[in-house]
Amino acid sequence: MSEYVPVPRLAGAVWLRNARVFSKLWRGALLPTFLDPFLYLLALGFGLGTYVAHINGIPYKEFIAPGLIASAAMWSSAFETTYNVYFRMNELRLYDNVLSTPVEVQDLVAGDLAWSATRATIYGIVVLAVIAIFGLVSSWWALLIPFFVVLGGICFSVIGYTFTALIPKIDLYSYFFTLGITPMFLFSGLFFPFSQLPDWVHVVAWFMPLYHLVEITRGLATDPAFWSVAGSALWLAVVSAVLFTVPVRALRRKLVA
Amino acid sequence: MEVEIGPAVSARALSKRFGDRVAVDGIDFDVEPGICFGFLGPNGAGKTTTMKTIYGLATVDRGQLTVLGLEAARDRREIKSRIGVVPQETNLDGDLTVRENLMQQALYFGIDSGKAAERAAELLEFSLLSDRADERIHGLSGGMKRRLLISRALMGDPELVVLDEPTTGLDPQARLAVWGALDRLRRRGVTLLLTTHYMEEAERLCDRLVIMDEGRIVADGRPADLVRGHVGREVLELRLDEGCDAERLVGSLDGRIQGHDLSERTLMLYADNAEALLEGLDHDAFPTESAVVRRATLEDVFLRLTGRSLRE
Numbered sequence: 001m002s003e004y005v006p007v008p009r010l011a012g013a014v015w016l017r018n019a020r021v022f023s024k025l026w027r028g029a030l031l032p033t034f035l036d037p038f039l040y041l042l043a044l045g046f047g048l049g050t051y052v053a054h055i056n057g058i059p060y061k062e063f064i065a066p067g068l069i070a071s072a073a074m075w076s077s078a079f080e081t082t083y084n085v086y087f088r089m090n091e092l093r094l095y096d097n098v099l100s101t102p103v104e105v106q107d108l109v110a111g112d113l114a115w116s117a118t119r120a121t122i123y124g125i126v127v128l129a130v131i132a133i134f135g136l137v138s139s140w141w142a143l144l145i146p147f148f149v150v151l152g153g154i155c156f157s158v159i160g161y162t163f164t165a166l167i168p169k170i171d172l173y174s175y176f177f178t179l180g181i182t183p184m185f186l187f188s189g190l191f192f193p194f195s196q197l198p199d200w201v202h203v204v205a206w207f208m209p210l211y212h213l214v215e216i217t218r219g220l221a222t223d224p225a226f227w228s229v230a231g232s233a234l235w236l237a238v239v240s241a242v243l244f245t246v247p248v249r250a251l252r253r254k255l256v257a
Numbered sequence: 258m259e260v261e262i263g264p265a266v267s268a269r270a271l272s273k274r275f276g277d278r279v280a281v282d283g284i285d286f287d288v289e290p291g292i293c294f295g296f297l298g299p300n301g302a303g304k305t306t307t308m309k310t311i312y313g314l315a316t317v318d319r320g321q322l323t324v325l326g327l328e329a330a331r332d333r334r335e336i337k338s339r340i341g342v343v344p345q346e347t348n349l350d351g352d353l354t355v356r357e358n359l360m361q362q363a364l365y366f367g368i369d370s371g372k373a374a375e376r377a378a379e380l381l382e383f384s385l386l387s388d389r390a391d392e393r394i395h396g397l398s399g400g401m402k403r404r405l406l407i408s409r410a411l412m413g414d415p416e417l418v419v420l421d422e423p424t425t426g427l428d429p430q431a432r433l434a435v436w437g438a439l440d441r442l443r444r445r446g447v448t449l450l451l452t453t454h455y456m457e458e459a460e461r462l463c464d465r466l467v468i469m470d471e472g473r474i475v476a477d478g479r480p481a482d483l484v485r486g487h488v489g490r491e492v493l494e495l496r497l498d499e500g501c502d503a504e505r506l507v508g509s510l511d512g513r514i515q516g517h518d519l520s521e522r523t524l525m526l527y528a529d530n531a532e533a534l535l536e537g538l539d540h541d542a543f544p545t546e547s548a549v550v551r552r553a554t555l556e557d558v559f560l561r562l563t564g565r566s567l568r569e
Contacts (some may be wrong), residue, residue, distance in 0.1 A: 010367065016361075025352075101362065101366055101413065104334060256315070
């Protein structure tokens with residue numbers, strides 16, 4: 001059991017390394033994050049929105065805008081825990097050094113996941129600021145969104161990290177993105193609601209973390225229903241906690257053979 | 258007051274396999290504290306795997322391994338907090354500066370920042386990198402990177418430092434600088450454990466060493482004793498003419514040599530007095546192109562024990 005419980009101070013050391021490097025590079029990295037939601041709003045909100053005026057009584061722009069916070073967090077987590085972690089682990093071989101200090105695999109994974117969630121939250125906050133400036137946020141509850149983005153970020157990150165710990169070659173990420181991240185982006189209720197679709201669509205969506213984070217961000221940005229937000233938050237927390245052992249075990253097998 | 262303490266590292270029947278491949282095949286050794294202990298062997302002999310079991314990047318399959326009195330299989334975190342590791346691959350953090358690499362290492366050891374800054378400054382001095390402290394890694398030469406790796410390994414104030422081929426790929430000046438650093442460390446009482454395939458390095462640095470081949474230890478002792486015991490004091494190296502029958506030559510020297518090796522047309526004759534051996538040679542019966550008398554080295558022992566064929 002103790003081999004799955006991270007030491008906070010050592011996980012923090014891993015987090016700090018990533019934060020330190022990010023603080024040197026953020027200017028270049030953050031600009032696309034500003035542009036991304038802007039482009040989606042332009043194409044879908046103002047373009048498609050001309051034809052689809054309202055969904056569930058909300059203007060279409062306002063319907064999709066909060067979901068873009070969730071998807072930004074997902075994309076950030078997905079890239080951080082795939083390419084970035086892969087590069088640190090297999091190209092730079094940094095983890096061989098980290099693991100020959102008192103840091104153990106569970107501390108390393110926890111620190112990396114915490115960082116990935118932090119980064120996702122930074123991106124989420126940027127998107128929240130952009131859509132608020134466009135007047136697409138109508139509730140003060142939206143100020144709570146970043147806390148839930150942390151949770152969603154952890155959940156996305158655990159999944160990406162697991163994939164990275166298991167794959168032998170970098171080429172396999174195209175499957176992760178094409179079969180995992182992109183379908184989740186398109187079919188998690190971000191762009192259209194499920195209310196008029198068959199029930200099984202809803203059931204499938206329930207298994208996707210992005211669906212739950214979209215539920216939360218849209219709820220808080222418009223008209224929060226407490227139980228829906230709480231239920232989705234619980235889903236994200238439970239899935240993250242349960243899955244945490246998977247990348248720890250996989251990475252241990254890979255690096256401490 | 259001298260306190261009696263156990264070995265810094267002790268292995269009994271230590272084994273490690275990866276799938277079907279046996280990397281380490283039941284080895285025994287003891288490293289006394291405060292000495293420099295070497296692992297020699299061709300590529301694939303099991304040196305790096307042995308090192309990794311010591312610093313926790315490989316698990317022990319069978320046998321027993323204790324490091325600083327602790328059980329490697331059980332007390333990994335505790336062991337790692339008391340040792341330093343210089344890996345074979347240069348895995349410095351290229352996104353950080355020289356100083357930041359050291360400061361980051363201190364975080365992994367849980368050292369508070371004030372003390373870490375002090376130690377980093379001291380170690381930059383030690384590795385002659387003070388004037389490069391705020392540069393990025395990729396501007397450093399190979400020798401500087403290696404010195405920084407050594408400094409990084411010292412951030413946790415280790416009692417034992419494990420170095421996997423610390424001078425491979427360095428030019429002679431850079432190698433001397435690394436040797437100097439290792440000498441200073443040993444004088445401070447730090448136990449050093451290193452792998453190398455440079456024989457002069459092993460002869461110069463190691464108080465004791467083992468030669469490994471195919472996962473086993475094939476020789477064990479002090480460098481000078483190993484040379485004396487396996488090949489004698491001197492070597493007569495003969496380059497034979499086409500017509501010279503090596504087997505008959507060796508047969509004619511029966512009792513006067515400690516052993517021989519033939520590789521293509523070069524015959525090595527091991528003896529305590531190679532000069533006398535050369536003088537007594539029947540040059541008409543055994544024509545040679547050239548003859549060299551030289552001091553026997555660890556390299557001769559190494560090649561005798563691990564063979565002359567290529568290892569890949």
